[in-house]
Amino acid sequence: MVTMMLRTQKVKLYPNQAMKKVLDDLCDYRRYCWNQGLALWNDMYDASVILADKKQRPNARKVRDELVANKADWQYQLSARCLQLAISDLGKAWQNFFDRAQPDWGKPHFKSKKAPRQGFKTDRAKLVNGRLRLDKPLGVKESWSDIKFKGAHNLTGELKVVSIYRENGQYWASLPFEVMVPEKTKTGVKTAVDVNVGHLDFTAGRFNTLPSHLQKIYKRIKHYQRVLARKRKVNGKQATQSKHYAKTRAKLQHDYRRVANVQHDLMQKFTTQLVSNYDQIVIEDLAVKQMQMSHVASKGLHRSLFGYFRQVLTYKCEWYGKTLLVADRFYPSTQRCSVCGHIKQGDDKVTLAGNHKHHTKHDQYICYQCGATLNRDANAVANLLALL
Incomplete structure (x- = not known):
């Protein structure tokens, strides 16, 4: 069976x-449209509350039409799709605000020009001879050509809305394609994944x-952070003006990018291994943000990418x-005995540090009902596997 998916x-x-x-300029314009749309959205909502008229409540269409009607002359030099897609995303953000199940639930906020990542979206991009082609803005007299890019493999399918962003002085693009994905061969095997700080355990x-x-x-990141902090403490605001500070910060940004690439590569390989070898997979639903607020192992939880693991595994299971x-x-x-089904409660519970009452280690599970000693x-x- 073959299904159409967005990759x-x-x-x-x-x-x-x-x-x-x-x-x-397009990155700045996207931020401008978002902030203007959010301010207008808030004003419309406040007016509807004061007048007690639900018909005046804002939506993406009303906000977009109002911004288009009040366009300044300089805005006509930039892509109109940038404004329309920004307001469309703003409407989706407000819809997600009313769904607490969203991973990044919260009220939409204004974008800052000081944010390290700036970007915009366009549905007018095309791939021509292995390069990315964008619409030429009005008034641009300099040389205009298709953009070279690196890192693409087997780009086939229909190109959808492209996201282009700038981060640490470099430019990136997310190219979504609607492609045909064949289902993987059925193995008839099932597994469960228990997530932990630093490792993921499964049946194999x-x-x-x-x-x-x-x-x-x-x-290395910790070292560079200390160097930069020491310079700021000694020299104050003038520290950021030195060449050595800029050089160290560039090294820090390079290592952050490298960490993200390594982590994402690990998760992609592991999830591909799971969907290739197993037909049924069970994972945990963890309250990661609440766990990070405990400060017990917040740094390790953040580095273990629990949320990213679930996100990638979810769409790959749909694909295949x-x-x-x-x-x-x-x-x-964690608290249930897989042999007899007894559930530990109170002081008998197993924590990240083990159990202080019975002096057990963090990787030990001792059932005091049936006497089983387990990892x-x-x-x-x-x-988890018993749920299947």
Whole structure:
């Protein structure tokens, strides 16, 4: 069976100086449209509350039409689709605000020009001879050509809305394609994944999410952060004007980018392994943000990418026709004995540090009902696997 899916490929752009200026202007224009639309949205909503008239409540169409009607002359030099897509995304953001189940739930906020990442969207981009072609803005007299890019593999399918953004002085693009994805061969095997800080356990073993080469990069990041902090403490605001400060900050940004690439590569490989070898997969539904607020292992939780793992595994299961079951958030996979079914409560519970009452280690699970001595992670995997 073949299904149509949306696949996105991230590529690095290499624009010339004239095109860099245009891309920067479009990034600024996207932020301007978002902020203007959000301010207008808030004003419309306040007016509807004061007048007690639900018909005057804002929506994406009303806000867009109002902004288009009040366009300034300079706005006609830039792409009209930039404004329309910005307001469309603003409307989606307000819809997500009323759904607390969203991973980044919250009220839409104004965009800052100081943010390290700036970008815009366009549905007018095309791929011509292996390069990215954008509409030429009005009034641009400098050399205009298609943008070279690097990092693309087997780009086929219909190109959808393209996201272009600037980060740390470099330009990137997310190219979404609607492609035909064949289902993977059925294996008839099922598995469960228990997520932990630094590793993921499943029926076939353990996958390390914090390998040694990644930990070395984290040590370098810690060193660069201390160097920059020391310079700011000694020199104040003048520290950022020195060449050595800029050089160290560039090294820090390079290592952050490298960490993200390594982590994403690990998760992509592991999730592909799961959907290739198993037909049914069970994972946990964890309240990651609440867990990070405890400050017990917040840094390790952040680096383990629990949310990204679930996101990637979800869409890959949809692609290849595999079944993904998300256990209930309050299912006691760690506290339940996989042999007799007894659930630990109160002082008997197993924590990240083990159990202080019975002096057990963090990786031990001892059931005081049936006497079973189990590995904590293997016991959690068995309990999750019992849900299938």
